[in-house]
Amino acid sequence: MDPTDEDYGRWKSLVPFLYDWLAHHRLVWPSLSCRWGQILEQGDYKLKQRLYLSEQTDGSSPTFPNTLTVANVEVVKRRVAAAEHLTFNEEERSAFVKRVKTIIHPGEVNKIREFEASPELFVTHTDAPELFVWNADSQPHRKTGPNMDTEKEGATTPSTPDLVLVGHEENAEFALAVHRERFHVASGGKDQNVLIWNIADHDGGKLWSGRVSDGHGRPAKGALSPRARSGDGVGARSGDFGGAPALAPALKFLGHVDTVEDVAFHPSSALELCSVGDDSALIFWDGRAGTGPTHRVGEAHESDVHCVDWSLLDENAIVTGGADSIVRLWDRRKLSSKGADCVVWSSPAGLHADGITTVQWCPDQDGVFASAGEDGYLNVFDRSRIGAEQTPEAKKLGPPEVLFQHAGHRSSLADFHWNPCDPWTIASVSSGDGGNTLQLWRMTDLLTSTPYAG
Known part of the structure; x- marks a missing residue:
């Protein structure tokens, strides 16, 4: 269920008060994934930063293939946005977003993930067993x-x-x-x-830097990683992807009994x-302990579990989202075999009206995380506020742990990414009937627990 016209109109009238920027x-084609890349320039009032986007076309013409878009984005710094930066026409394309390269993708792009250790690299999922690794700097621009x-x-x-990552059946x-x-x-x-693959096993890590790997996935001078020396899966040619080199997995885990929907390190x-997966399970793995689960939480949600994220700031905190429209928090120290017995927190009924598509912890503030749903809403939560007392008036606005609700999308919210x-x-x-839209935004620091100190 997408946001109503009334909800959207109310949200748009409040934009100058709720957002710093x-x-x-407006996107021509639907996009299922977006990811921030590296900073290209630092200005006094803006950052120029890389952004990766997918484009999923209808396949009606060979001149409109599925593509990856490499864009340069101007990110306005905190507390310097002008009034016109907070108003917009739904049909317009933003001057802050400029496409710099197009890559024709073999199949539709379902998900993109970047390598923070080498941000010109990213990997993609499509409707195939293979995964594809791309170097945004060296890939040629393609006309479409x-x-x-x-x-x-x-x-x-x-x-x-x-590079092509092979191994799925x-x-x-x-x-x-x-x-x-x-x-x-x-x-x-x-x-x-x-x-799990370690792409440092391919050609000694030359894919990203021309330097060899130290054997732990970090670029460094020295010998090749052990798997690269052994040649296991290295140097093979993939079958239908332009003769690209292929890499076999280093680890394979077995334990799910239905489709795996998301993973988190x-x-x-x-x-x-x-x-997590369509078997409703949340499963933990450790490559040092073998190929089976180290812990399995059954019935983590009432139906398929769509997404999971592991906090960068608290190694015991995990968040999941499911087709049941519920977001749940887990503490790794308090797990049991049944979800109902060990869930730390579940989002209140009705906060999302449809399935959850993405969950992600904030990389800058411990305890803050967000969820996006097929209902078009993106909710930001603060774990420290769970159970806080509220006045009768505050209760009308929602649970205390809901820090912010972004209602700017008029159709299913496919993906989001906190800027690292x-x-x-x-x-x-x-993407959907309400339009294909990319939005870049920052809530006002009056709503956050870490106000701007500059």
């Missing part, structure tokens, strides 16, 4: 639409990935994570498996992770 960008010369040989052929569409400090990629799919360990380089700034994308 907001940019609205009216600018595409269809008579030119190879004009409609998908771009060649820099069936399609792996959505479950994807990259460790924030290293070069490990985790994935899950319809084959019910959870896989432990904040400091690239061998520990958790996953600019605190409290979020990119979010929606």
Whole structure:
């Protein structure tokens, strides 16, 4: 259920009071994923920053293939946005967003994850068993639409990935994570498996820097990583992706009994992770302990579990979201075999009216996390406010733990990403009958627990 016209109109009238900055960008095609990249320039009043977007076309013409968009975004710094930066026309494209490169993707792009350790690299999921790793700096720009010369040989052929990650036996569409400090990629799919690759095992890490790996996923001078020396899965050629090199997984975990929908790494360990799936389970894994689960929470939600995230600031805090429209908090120290016996907190009924698509912890403030749903709303929560006393008037506004509700999208909210380089700034994308929209926004610091001190 998308936001009503009344809700949207009320939200738009309050934008100047609720936001420090907001940019609205109308997309031509639906986008299922958006991710911030590296900072390109630091100005007095703005940042220029990379942003990755997917474009999912209708396939009606070879001149409009599914693509990855590499954009440069101007992020207005805190407390300097002019009044016109907070007003917009729903049909307009923002001057803050400029496409700089298009990559033709082999199939639709379901999810994008960037490598914070080398932010020119990112990995994608599509409707296939393979995953694709791309170097945004070295990939050539491809022309699409009216600018595409269809008579030119190879004009409609998908771009060649820099690396193909193989190992899934069936399609792996959505479950994807990259460790924030290293070069490990985790994935899950319809084959019910959870896989981990270390892309430092490919060509000694030259994919990102021309330097070799230290064997722990970090670029450094020295010998090749052990798997790279052994040649296990390295140097193979993928079958249908322009002859791109392929890499086999380093680890394979077994324990789900239905499709794996999402995965998340432990904040400091690239061998520990958790996953959720259509079997309603939340499962924890440790590569040092074998291929089976270290803990399994059954019935974590009442139906399919769509998404999971592990806090970067608290190694015991995990958040999940499900098709049951509920967001739940978990404490790794208090787990049991049944979700109802160990859940720390569940979002109040009605806060989301439809399934949850994405959950993510804020990287800058301990205890703050957000959820996005098919209902078009993005809710920001503060764990420290759970159970806080409220006045009768405050209760009318919602539970105390709800810090903020973003209602700027008029259709299903597919993805969002906290900006790791600019605190409290979020990119979010929606697609559907209400329009295909990218929004870049930052709530006013009067609503946060960490007011601006500049």
